[in-house]
Amino acid sequence: MPKTPKAPRKWWILLAMTAAVSMIFIDITVLPVALPTIQRKLGIPSLGLQWIVNAYTLSLTIFLLAGGWLGARFGSRRIFICGLFLFALSSALCGLSNSAAELILFRAIQGMGGALLIPSAAPIIFATFSPKERGKAMGLYVGIGSVFFALGPFIGGVFAQYLSWHYIFWINLPISLIGLILTLIFVPEMEKQKRAFDWKGFLTFSAGVSAIVIALMQAKNWGWTSPITLLLFCLGAAFLILLLFIEKKAKDPYVDFSLYKNRNFLGASLAVACFQFLAMVTVYWSIFFQNVSGFSPAQAGAIILISNAPLIILSPIGGHLYDKHGPRPPVTVGFLLISVGLFLLLLNIDTKNLLILLMAVIPYGCGRTFVLIPSFTFAVSEVPPEKRAITVGSIATLRQLGGTLGLAIITSVFLTVQEGQFAEDLQRNTSTLSLAPKTFTGLLSKAPKAIVALEALPEETRTYVKQSRVHSFISGFRAINILSLIAALLGLGMFLWLVKKRTQPKL
Incomplete structure (x- = not known):
């Protein structure tokens, strides 16, 4: 040095x-x-x-x-x-x-x-x-x-x-x-x-961390118990356990x-x-x-x-x-x-x-x-x-x-x-029972599609949907x-x- x-x-x-x-x-x-x-x-x-x-x-x-x-x-x-x-x-x-x-x-x-x-x-x-x-x-x-x-x-x-x-x-x-x-x-x-x-350690570490992070990030969309989510969690854990054994032998x-x-x-x-x-x-x-x-x-x-x-x-x-x-x-x-x-x-x-x-x-x-x-x-x-x-x-x-x-x-x-709270709030009001929660994704950020969907509703329903979105956030x-x-x-x-x-x- x-x-x-x-x-x-x-x-x-x-x-x-x-x-x-x-x-x-x-x-x-x-x-x-x-x-x-x-x-x-x-x-x-x-x-x-x-x-x-x-x-x-x-x-x-x-x-x-x-x-x-x-x-x-x-x-x-x-x-x-x-x-x-x-x-x-x-x-x-x-x-x-x-x-x-x-x-x-x-x-x-x-x-x-x-x-x-x-x-x-x-x-x-x-x-x-x-x-x-x-x-x-x-x-x-x-x-x-x-x-x-x-x-x-x-x-x-x-x-x-x-x-x-x-x-x-x-x-x-x-x-x-x-x-x-x-x-x-x-x-x-x-x-x-x-x-x-250590290429083996690098690839094993990368695969393990990536699998777990992707599973965590996507679990809400795929479902926590969906086959692909569970598979990624299992693969991630397996790779990280394998990493322990690989690194013990690595120079x-x-x-x-x-x-x-x-x-x-x-x-x-x-x-x-x-x-x-x-x-x-x-x-x-x-x-x-x-x-x-x-x-x-x-x-x-x-x-x-x-x-x-x-x-x-x-x-x-x-x-x-x-x-x-x-x-x-x-x-x-x-x-x-x-x-x-x-x-x-x-x-x-x-x-x-x-x-x-x-x-x-x-x-x-x-x-x-x-x-x-x-x-x-x-x-x-x-x-x-x-x-x-x-x-x-x-x-x-x-x-x-x-x-x-x-x-x-x-x-x-x-x-x-x-999303769970928003869906629950929509089910509490008879005027919003048929509405799909995903329709209003990005509403608070004023995403164009969400705004268009909101404007198509009656005024009273619009107010309730906006309040529900804020409450769920x-x-x-x-x-x-x-x-x-x-x-x-x-x-x-x-x-x-x-x-x-x-x-x-x-x-």
């Missing part, structure tokens, strides 16, 4: 690495606010909207460890540059998409680019900064990205409302260009490791299960995964604030912007607390703040009062910083330097797996509760926020049980 660069060069290297996290962060938050607009323009069902999100996270989950291997094998700098190119190209193609199929495809390719960026950036930062500075460096790394994370919803809302949703992807292009220039100038070549690629396993024998590493990794699971509920926050609370895309984006703003200030503080006190205090505070925020949102779920909404979403935004930065930094510090490229990929994969499964489960729960939204609250408490419990004491970072 190259010698630690001296200031100010190391800070230019850190700035270059923030290009990766900035693009990924803004991509996370810029899209959800525009989903109702995309649904209206492209005329796709709610499940299709979630596939636009999960195509990216599933692809990222599958290829992250491969990205870690590529970084170790060919050098983190070189793979980081390749990731910038691929992410920028796929972002441009997403912006040019005119159908749901195109958008889902290019989002999957975008996930591949992210899989090259994420595991390449952190090892470069760890090689650049001393152990005593890594918490601060990682805090700044995430903090700068958090500026884009915070701005993403507002930018997405403004673009969707006043310009076109296509523009939300093109914001990545100038960021990637800046990152590329800084990387070429300041980032030195990283040490390379000769390791064989260089794709999934290094030996890392998880360390309780501290396991606890920190599970904390990250649990957070990412529950964080997927925020995809529905942006939709809820528009479809039910009645805010415009720009207003909904502004609400999320305000809730994310504490990240900009608290990211360095989270890193500092980790450096001084270890991971347990900040992670505990983080999960408790997230729980408080979700609980307050549940108590005021049908409010349209902005101040009450902010009282719920701001604690959530504060909490995420104290969970992610200390957990991630602590987990990476638990392994020797030669394993960090692969380790970062492992942690990021587990995080994205939590997000992928989280969105799949949250989507299934939401659609099951929402609230029911589904309540269910997924309860699920996320349970995940937060579970994540905190596992972390406190597994992580017993602080260990000094390894050089």
